[in-house]
Amino acid sequence: xxxxxxxxxxxxxxxxxxxxxxxxxxxxxxxxxxxxxxxxxxxxxxxxxxxxxxxxxxxxxxxxxxxxxxxxxxxxxxxxxxxxxxxxxxxxxxxxxxxxxxxxxxxxxxxxxxxxxxxxxxxxxxxxxxxxxxxxxxxxxxxxxxxxxxxxxxxxxxxxxxxxxxxxx
Amino acid sequence: xxxxxxxxxxxxxxxxxxxxxxxxxxxxxxxxxxxxxxxxxxxxxxxxxxxxxxxxxxxxxxxxxxxxxxxxxxxxxxxxxxxxxxxxxxxxxxxxxxxxxxxxxxxxxxxxxxxxxxxxxxxxxxxxxxxxxxxxxxxxxxxxxxxxxxxxxxxxxxxxxxxxxxxxx
Amino acid sequence: xxxxxxxxxxxxxxxxxxxxxxxxxxxxxxxxxxxxxxxxxxxxxxxxxxxxxxxxxxxxxxxxxxxxxxxxxxxxxxxxxxxxxxxxxxxxxxxxxxxxxxxxxxxxxxxxxxxxxxxxxxxxxxxxxxxxxxxxxxxxxxxxxxxxxxxxxxxxxxxxxxxxxxxxx
Numbered sequence: 333x334x335x336x337x338x339x340x341x342x343x344x345x346x347x348x349x350x351x352x353x354x355x356x357x358x359x360x361x362x363x364x365x366x367x368x369x370x371x372x373x374x375x376x377x378x379x380x381x382x383x384x385x386x387x388x389x390x391x392x393x394x395x396x397x398x399x400x401x402x403x404x405x406x407x408x409x410x411x412x413x414x415x416x417x418x419x420x421x422x423x424x425x426x427x428x429x430x431x432x433x434x435x436x437x438x439x440x441x442x443x444x445x446x447x448x449x450x451x452x453x454x455x456x457x458x459x460x461x462x463x464x465x466x467x468x469x470x471x472x473x474x475x476x477x478x479x480x481x482x483x484x485x486x487x488x489x490x491x492x493x494x495x496x497x498x499x500x501x
Numbered sequence: 502x503x504x505x506x507x508x509x510x511x512x513x514x515x516x517x518x519x520x521x522x523x524x525x526x527x528x529x530x531x532x533x534x535x536x537x538x539x540x541x542x543x544x545x546x547x548x549x550x551x552x553x554x555x556x557x558x559x560x561x562x563x564x565x566x567x568x569x570x571x572x573x574x575x576x577x578x579x580x581x582x583x584x585x586x587x588x589x590x591x592x593x594x595x596x597x598x599x600x601x602x603x604x605x606x607x608x609x610x611x612x613x614x615x616x617x618x619x620x621x622x623x624x625x626x627x628x629x630x631x632x633x634x635x636x637x638x639x640x641x642x643x644x645x646x647x648x649x650x651x652x653x654x655x656x657x658x659x660x661x662x663x664x665x666x667x668x669x670x
Numbered sequence: 671x672x673x674x675x676x677x678x679x680x681x682x683x684x685x686x687x688x689x690x691x692x693x694x695x696x697x698x699x700x701x702x703x704x705x706x707x708x709x710x711x712x713x714x715x716x717x718x719x720x721x722x723x724x725x726x727x728x729x730x731x732x733x734x735x736x737x738x739x740x741x742x743x744x745x746x747x748x749x750x751x752x753x754x755x756x757x758x759x760x761x762x763x764x765x766x767x768x769x770x771x772x773x774x775x776x777x778x779x780x781x782x783x784x785x786x787x788x789x790x791x792x793x794x795x796x797x798x799x800x801x802x803x804x805x806x807x808x809x810x811x812x813x814x815x816x817x818x819x820x821x822x823x824x825x826x827x828x829x830x831x832x833x834x835x836x837x838x839x
Binding site for chain 2: 337340341344347384385400402403405406409411416417418419420421430432434435437441457458459460461463485486487492495496498499
């Protein structure tokens with residue numbers, strides 16, 4: 333059955349709301365803001381950074397925010413999460429996205445580069461590139477993150493498993 | 502003549518469909534999935550990576566997928582295509598996009614970086630940054646890629662030619 | 671009061687127009703095109719790259735375009751502005767966006783990398799990563815940039831101040 337115009341507009345709004353959810357993650361991670369976490373996740377959401385970081389854990393226990401002095405030390409040294417264009421698919425009240433994410437830090441050991449009209453410095457180092465899978469649910473307070481899983485794109489099977497999900501039915 | 506609300510909604514849906522087409526390219530390139538190529542391109546689409554890679558060729562003959570052991574070797578070593586925010590313009594049943602694309606690989610020779618709360622490693626190397634022009638057509642099965650052209654942003658005229666197209670009438 | 675369908679569609683169109691404004695900045699910066707500046711900014715817009723680059727200044731006096739031989743020299747050596755997914759919020763006839771931006775240049779001093787099926791070369795160097803705040807206004811000729819402020823993500827407070835704005839009311 334053909335969707336009504338209202339349903340089509342709502343699905344578009346869903347898509348743009350999810351874009352903003354993904355886009356608000358880096359400003360949260362790079363400042364330690366908990367406002368994002370409180371609003372963007374369902375209460376018992378799961379965050380899985382892979383075995384190196386302890387596997388799946390409750391997002392509410394996650395070590396990414398102001399409560400973690402190590403994370404705040406990373407921020408004070410310069411930390412940038414950088415998100416590419418995500419692939420997003422919505423099915424009624426659930427949705428998923430596949431995105432790529434870089435983590436960059438100031439380079440303190442490499443040679444200086446001078447770029448005309450763009451200053452001089454050692455620049456930045458790409459510390460990580462990961463494949464991310466986000467699963468979302470619609471709630472009375474809007475779309476929320478239910479689970480997020482990421483794997484470094486170093487050739488491991490886990491990262492490829494996330495990426496092939498883009499084309500799943 | 503003013504567009505109807507239905508026409509406006511359709512154009513928005515077109516735009517979001519094209520965003521997803523562009524966003525599904527990296528997961529395809531980084532896994533060797535042919536599902537993307539079969540669905541995303543018209544049958545006789547043309548892909549042009551520049552003279553270094555043989556100039557324009559039929560996408561169906563393109564060497565990017567599972568049939569190419571060299572490409573699969575790159576994937577097994579770690580390969581990440583990373584797409585920025587594209588510029589997209591739609592005109593009825595055709596559209597084009599201008600996008601930037603990075604290719605990153607694990608760095609196996611540089612110094613190790615340790616980032617508090619974010620692990621330790623040699624990080625990633627930006628192997629390529631290219632300007633991309635995508636031309637799309639609307640088909641009975643949705644929007645498809647008709648041609649894609651890319652040039653490395655190393656100062657050559659070809660890359661600038663692609664970028665200035667953003668502002669063409 | 672619930673928004674009408676027409677108002678909802680218009681807000682979606684606003685959002686997509688702003689995405690294209692942000693996406694057309696890199697092709698402008700990397701070619702020196704003034705077409706973008708003439709169309710994308712209000713007449714007395716302000717651009718603030720931080721104290722290192724002279725603080726806030728009139729965009730019309732900005733040194734980024736064809737009139738600046740140093741900028742054109744950077745372009746001829748290879749220059750890529752690379753924008754991530756922006757966070758965008760619209761309130762009637764004003765809007766703001768928070769985005770991350772990389773500046774990359776060809777690396778002329780590092781080791782060569784050979785990537786199977788993806789050529790050989792020294793690759794690219796990430797010269798800058800910045801947090802950007804864009805403020806927009808709706809005009810009779812569409813959305814325009816009123817102010818843009820950016821700070822390098824090297825751990826300084828200014829960059830963090832821009833990012834926390836994402837979560838402001």
